[in-house]
Amino acid sequence: MAADRRSKADTLALRQRLISSSCRLFFPEDPVKIVRAQGQYMYDEQGAEYIDCINNVAHVGHCHPVVVRAAHEQNQVLNTNSRYLHDNIVDYAQRLSETLPEPLCVFYFLNSGSEANDLALRLARHYTGHQDVVVLDHAYHGHLSSLIDISPYKFRNLDGQKEWVHVAPLPDTYRGPYREDHPNPAVAYANEVKRVVSSAQEKGRKIAAFFAESLPSVGGQIIPPAGYFSQVAEHIHKAGGVFVADEIQVGFGRVGKHFWAFQLQGKDFVPDIVTMGKSIGNGHPVACVATTQPVARAFEATGVEYFNTFGGSPVSCAVGLAVLNVLEKEQLQAHATSVGSFLMELLRQQKIKHPIVGDVSLPRRHRGVGLFIGVDLIKDEATRTPATEEAAYLVSRLKENYVLLSTDGPGRNILKFKPPMCFSLDNARQVVAKLDAILTDMEEKVRSCQTLRLQL
Ligand SMILES: Cc1ncc(COP(=O)(O)O)c(C=O)c1O
Numbered sequence: 001m002a003a004d005r006r007s008k009a010d011t012l013a014l015r016q017r018l019i020s021s022s023c024r025l026f027f028p029e030d031p032v033k034i035v036r037a038q039g040q041y042m043y044d045e046q047g048a049e050y051i052d053c054i055n056n057v058a059h060v061g062h063c064h065p066v067v068v069r070a071a072h073e074q075n076q077v078l079n080t081n082s083r084y085l086h087d088n089i090v091d092y093a094q095r096l097s098e099t100l101p102e103p104l105c106v107f108y109f110l111n112s113g114s115e116a117n118d119l120a121l122r123l124a125r126h127y128t129g130h131q132d133v134v135v136l137d138h139a140y141h142g143h144l145s146s147l148i149d150i151s152p153y154k155f156r157n158l159d160g161q162k163e164w165v166h167v168a169p170l171p172d173t174y175r176g177p178y179r180e181d182h183p184n185p186a187v188a189y190a191n192e193v194k195r196v197v198s199s200a201q202e203k204g205r206k207i208a209a210f211f212a213e214s215l216p217s218v219g220g221q222i223i224p225p226a227g228y229f230s231q232v233a234e235h236i237h238k239a240g241g242v243f244v245a246d247e248i249q250v251g252f253g254r255v256g257k258h259f260w261a262f263q264l265q266g267k268d269f270v271p272d273i274v275t276m277g278k279s280i281g282n283g284h285p286v287a288c289v290a291t292t293q294p295v296a297r298a299f300e301a302t303g304v305e306y307f308n309t310f311g312g313s314p315v316s317c318a319v320g321l322a323v324l325n326v327l328e329k330e331q332l333q334a335h336a337t338s339v340g341s342f343l344m345e346l347l348r349q350q351k352i353k354h355p356i357v358g359d360v361s362l363p364r365r366h367r368g369v370g371l372f373i374g375v376d377l378i379k380d381e382a383t384r385t386p387a388t389e390e391a392a393y394l395v396s397r398l399k400e401n402y403v404l405l406s407t408d409g410p411g412r413n414i415l416k417f418k419p420p421m422c423f424s425l426d427n428a429r430q431v432v433a434k435l436d437a438i439l440t441d442m443e444e445k446v447r448s449c450q451t452l453r454l455q456l
Pocket residue numbers: 111112113114115117140141142143213217246248249277278
């Protein structure tokens with residue numbers, strides 16, 4: 001392939017000339033040119049192997065042969081839109097319905113997480129007859145205009161908050177207003193949503209939906225306190241709205257204990273709408289909205305067709321089915337639990353050793369579950385000031401050591417671990433050993449500077 005033969009410098013120069021700089025690269029000061037990937041590994045143009053801790057989209061592993069074969073075989077037979085009767089779409093919907101609570105039994109197939117959230121917004125508005133949305137601070141729900149409007153992570157840097165959008169605090173028990181020492185952070189944070197709803201209603205606004213990632217990722221790998229979603233759902237339902245659980249980053253067994261991250265909130269909690277994307281197709285553009293009969297019926301009552309040219313095609317559904325088959329056959333959900341717990345334990349040891357590691361796990365809560373883990377880097381324990389520059393430095397040093405990791409959170413100081421689900425115990429050991437060595441080196445450098453300063 002010509003692209004593989006172009007030098008890295010030439011590729012970069014062409015990219016800078018032809019591709020908008022709004023489309024950013026990882027490691028902009030020294031981007032990696034990746035030419036192939038397999039499982040949890042990515043390879044650059046020189047053949048160097050990187051451990052991938054970033055790609056939750058390559059859910060069952062990069063280029064998984066079962067998924068690649070399923071796409072190829074279906075492509076050889078038929079790929080067309082969902083207006084023709086075909087088994088793949090119904091087989092796939094049936095398989096997905098087996099993973100979800102019973103009320104979530106109507107499916108729409110689309111091509112991206114953004115399309116899924118945009119449809120969720122339309123469904124919510126038709127069902128409730130209301131327009132407004134409550135979202136969590138720092139949330140990101142997609143790149144369409146409608147979703148930028150409900151993504152504080154984006155709209156705060158653009159033209160600001162629309163009058164139909166209401167922002168509730170992130171239920172972050174490490175950095176938010178109610179922390180690990182609060183007797184009931186779930187109720188306290190849910191009451192914040194209630195307050196936001198009441199204040200909107202006082203202005204004559206009507207709530208159509210509450211949107212939340214089941215585990216806020218861009219917000220900093222947050223695990224909302226158990227029971228929070230049920231309490232929020234109560235307030236939102238009372239206001240006439242519906243609860244939308246965005247599982248685009250965290251669904252499909254990543255949390256280990258459950259197939260869906262919203263299930264961490266307890267058996268009784270069932271969202272009105274669930275949106276899926278990213279990992280659903282292991283890199284193939286597939287997305288899905290699951291909802292209840294009443295919500296779907298309200299949308300159908302408009303008489304307007306929902307047509308999506310590529311959504312639910314035989315190939316997309318074959319890919320989706322293959323991902324479910326691999327998850328099951330390779331028992332990747334259980335694997336996420338065991339490897340994730342092991343990785344968290346190794347990271348906890350780093351917290352004891354290095355003061356910069358603020359939060360991996362605290363006695364009453366965890367900053368990770370399964371293969372969704374955050375490491376909150378701090379400048380000092382008392383203020384919990386985000387160690388932003390240190391986090392950026394660490395990520396670039398890890399890349400030099402062939403580990404691909406990224407940061408997130410409002411302070412861009414949270415190291416995010418969301419690797420492909422085949423990430424191994426050995427990978428966990430290797431990554432944490434490298435992290436340990438770099439942190440030790442950073443501390444040594446700081447100590448030498450301090451000694452030098454004292455001598456001067
Ligand atoms: C939580 C969440 N929702 C929605 C989206 C949008 O998905 P897509 O980029 O497939 O449109 C993203 C993408 O990063 C996301 O993280």
